[in-house]
Amino acid sequence: KAGVTQTPRYLIKTRGQQVTLSCSPISGHRSVSWYQQTPGQGLQFLFEYFSETQRNKGNFPGRFSGRQFSNSRSEMNVSTLELGDSALYLCASSLEAGKETQYFGPGTRLLVL
């Protein structure tokens, strides 16, 4: 069974641009969560989607948004990028929403210049 895949793996953007990251969960998993990982703040929860609905949201500004499609694939979007948005963005999938056994993808490393 294929694991969680994230695309792209690496991305360089400039301030003010917007970016869309993609996550394909493990086949059969219906919940997708997104995290931001930085050296200073560690792993910070962004949001969780289940059955195309946002179930939980972390404390991030409205520039961070996401969505989930009917095939459980998810995208997150960051608009008006800031230097501080440089981070590793991790996606995790699980069978159901709120279940503890999350499987993480390799992440997308975003660098904002």
Next chain:
Amino acid sequence: GQQLNQSPQSMFIQEGEDVSMNCTSSSIFNTWLWYKQDPGEGPVLLIALYKAGELTSNGRLTAQFGITRKDSFLNISASIPSDVGIYFCAGKRFEGFKTIFGAGTRLFVKA
């Protein structure tokens, strides 16, 4: 907000030594999780704990859910070079609530 205090921040040990790290919080959690992250990869779940006092092993790894529900520890016995990585604790208060992660313990093992 909820925070997990994970210590130590980093450890430098000799191959064959045992390792211990812990996580504490001022809040009660109903689930404690331990993950390991290798460079360039996402975290991988090592052990999940669901009951206060529970002691669970996974090979050379042993983790315990504290009696107070406010802490957990992870032990690694007879460390080997491939144990190198960042170990994260994580807590979840209730099913459906978001998972809170500790800042991680970076482990270095010298062969």
